[in-house]
Amino acid sequence: MITSSQNPKLKLVRALLGRPKERRETEAFVVEGVRLVEEAVKANWQFQFVLFSDGLGERGKELVKTLTANQIEVEETSGDLLQNLSETETPQGILAVLQLSNLPIPDSPNFVLIPDQIRDPGNLGTLLRTAAAAGAQAALLPPETTDAFAPKVLRAGMGTHFRLPIHSMTWDEIREQIKDLQIYLADMNGRSCWETDLHQPLALIIGSEAEGASEEARKLTAQKIAIPMPGNIESLNAGVAGSVLMFEVLRQSSLNTRDTKGH
């Protein structure tokens, strides 16, 4: 049982929760709560260790049993210490330190999301979660976008991180990765997404609410697309705008043989 805040495991968790650099160098990240730890088990993700406290509920206790049966290192920690570490308002008494590794990008992806300059972790998590739900096969994160393995992104992602390949890349790497795809950029001044053919293998770039898309994103872009809006609201939340566009891609691809508007 861990009872000192100077315990090396606790120190590591603190560092991993707080600093992207630490996550990169240690090649590890932290997920909190029963649900996310369960998802990691289900995905067969590589664990370093798990900490839990006696505040854990029934479902959490079951989870600890499963972890132990799977030969994962599990250590009880004083409730106060674990609570102090926690990023959440209602900590559930369990967290896991996981291996930071990338799921592989499929060979010829036909739907890739590029969240560009998204600084808000909640928005990024929402975009990743929706991307997975809408059938995107990978998310490529340019350097300006916030770290996908930060605690708030993981929480908003609700387990997406264990299913969707999420890769941080330079713009050169992104350019190489999507060279065979049609590239669309969400832009208020673009063509209506409902009148644009979004059938082909494509990459969709979503810029930030405050700053829009980066220079690099604009250079790559073949076509700008917009969500038509009758209301006198100047913009949508970046998470929402990206989600509406991703499901429009899915809708069009589900039409199969039907013609889309504008063709």
Place this chain on the structure above:
Amino acid sequence: MITSSQNPKLKLVRALLGRPKERRETEAFVVEGVRLVEEAVKANWQFQFVLFSDGLGERGKELVKTLTANQIEVEETSGDLLQNLSETETPQGILAVLQLSNLPIPDSPNFVLIPDQIRDPGNLGTLLRTAAAAGAQAALLPPETTDAFAPKVLRAGMGTHFRLPIHSMTWDEIREQIKDLQIYLADMNGRSCWETDLHQPLALIIGSEAEGASEEARKLTAQKIAIPMPGNIESLNAGVAGSVLMFEVLRQSSLNTRDTKGH
């Protein structure tokens, strides 16, 4: 200049920020930040008073001039006191106490949003913002939904509150209000929204992520609709799901004479 935390205006602001009951009884609410106060001015909203501190930037100082020119009561407040009141991490040194009044619901609305059991203020604000952008004419809030005039809902709404009629109602009042509308409920087990005719005047009910829709909502519902999802993610964020459906309503209504699928 206000320099005491016991000042009656500060006490009122604290109470209004913290308690829905206080907002209802006083018929007032608080918006924070330059942008939201600007929106209130633009909408010709009724002000009670404005507090600002010397931390205010150029745009904020201009705003104070405009407010004064409009005969709105403006009072300087010590920066520390204002900062302590603030709900935001980066307070902008200005807040306004506004009259809690409802914009009128149009006579024969053809698109109404009903956020049902939405407890998360960020999700509610996002839904309201998207509703206005997608051309909904009113939002009707059942008793179980969080208060629309809470600080976090106002922030996520980004000024929507000054443009979209937002009414808290009992289920009886809601039933009466939407009696001429077709009623759809977002439900994972519903029919594909892409294969459902969403042309007619309609009300769209969005339940919460955790609890789904209430009994009352289910009783009212004529048809359940779902967003088809190929990804192995069990659900979407309620704000995202509602937004995708609202823009699908807008897309179909923009098709005019074109047939929708399934007809």
